[in-house]
Amino acid sequence: MARSDRLRWVAAGSPFRLMTPARDLRDTLRRHGYTVYDIGNQSHLEHDPPEDHTPYSATGYPGKAKYGIGYAVDVMPPPSGARSKVDGQPLPSLQQLGAQLLADRNGGVGGISWLKYMNWEPQRDNGGTCYQESWRPLYVRRTSTDRGHIHMSGLTGFESSTTGAGYDPVSRIRGEDDMDKAERDALFEVRDNLRRWFGGMKDTATGAALSPTIWRIRDEQEFQPKVLAALSTLTGKDFTDEDAIIKGVLGGLGTKPAADVAQALVAAGQNPSDLAAELAKLAKTPS
Ligand SMILES: [Zn+2]
Numbered sequence: 001m002a003r004s005d006r007l008r009w010v011a012a013g014s015p016f017r018l019m020t021p022a023r024d025l026r027d028t029l030r031r032h033g034y035t036v037y038d039i040g041n042q043s044h045l046e047h048d049p050p051e052d053h054t055p056y057s058a059t060g061y062p063g064k065a066k067y068g069i070g071y072a073v074d075v076m077p078p079p080s081g082a083r084s085k086v087d088g089q090p091l092p093s094l095q096q097l098g099a100q101l102l103a104d105r106n107g108g109v110g111g112i113s114w115l116k117y118m119n120w121e122p123q124r125d126n127g128g129t130c131y132q133e134s135w136r137p138l139y140v141r142r143t144s145t146d147r148g149h150i151h152m153s154g155l156t157g158f159e160s161s162t163t164g165a166g167y168d169p170v171s172r173i174r175g176e177d178d179m180d181k182a183e184r185d186a187l188f189e190v191r192d193n194l195r196r197w198f199g200g201m202k203d204t205a206t207g208a209a210l211s212p213t214i215w216r217i218r219d220e221q222e223f224q225p226k227v228l229a230a231l232s233t234l235t236g237k238d239f240t241d242e243d244a245i246i247k248g249v250l251g252g253l254g255t256k257p258a259a260d261v262a263q264a265l266v267a268a269g270q271n272p273s274d275l276a277a278e279l280a281k282l283a284k285t286p287s
Helices: 002-011 020-032 094-106 169-173 178-198 212-232 242-255 258-270 272-284
Strands: 072-075 115-120 131-135 139-143 150-154
Touching: 020 072, 020 150, 020 169, 094 115, 094 131, 094 150, 094 169
Parallel strands: none
Antiparallel strands: 072 150, 115 131, 115 150, 131 139
């Protein structure tokens, strides 16, 4: 029965796409450095009944699974000592990751609301208890024998949902909410662009043209407030007479070219002990 399902699917050209929120989570976890699988191997594809790693699942819930759509991913344990390729911090274990997914699903976090069930081991990989946490529709915990990875299956009805866009359980484990991340990303972009500009590069990290003209245009709405914010975070640091200097600089910013402010910030970033001198120089420079 299941073998004929696979042969019919191959004859149809092997149509396959992962349901959108599972794909978003798969891509987010892969960016961090996890190995994540989606479509099953031949034994999965010929299993009877065909389940969520196949594009013709017979275990859809609450509706019938759509032909050609995959509903499941497997996250494999990271090698010991592995670090995130996104933030450089240690990759969370499957135990940490599973605990976050479970807490988020039970906490009503929208980004993981598509989860039908997950199989995982809360204590260690391939040891201790193994559970299936299931929401069909009410939360129930059962024991499971599906060890060695985190298996996640999605609900029908979410095939093209964008609810998982931006959901990142790793950054949530780090204790960052979305706003922290947005602010950090914005600051990182400003710093990176400044570094590129002063380094004589022509493009931003995303390939957009980087030029003083663009910076002057951007300054009208975006750049100067960010510079002001960056400067204000320096207040209270242990620089000689920093209070007066920073106040003086902030007071004079309205008439300073953004490029001068940026130059001072970059110089300060390269050698923080020169901050006071750089800011003092800026404060004295006629605009
Ligand atoms: Zn699986």
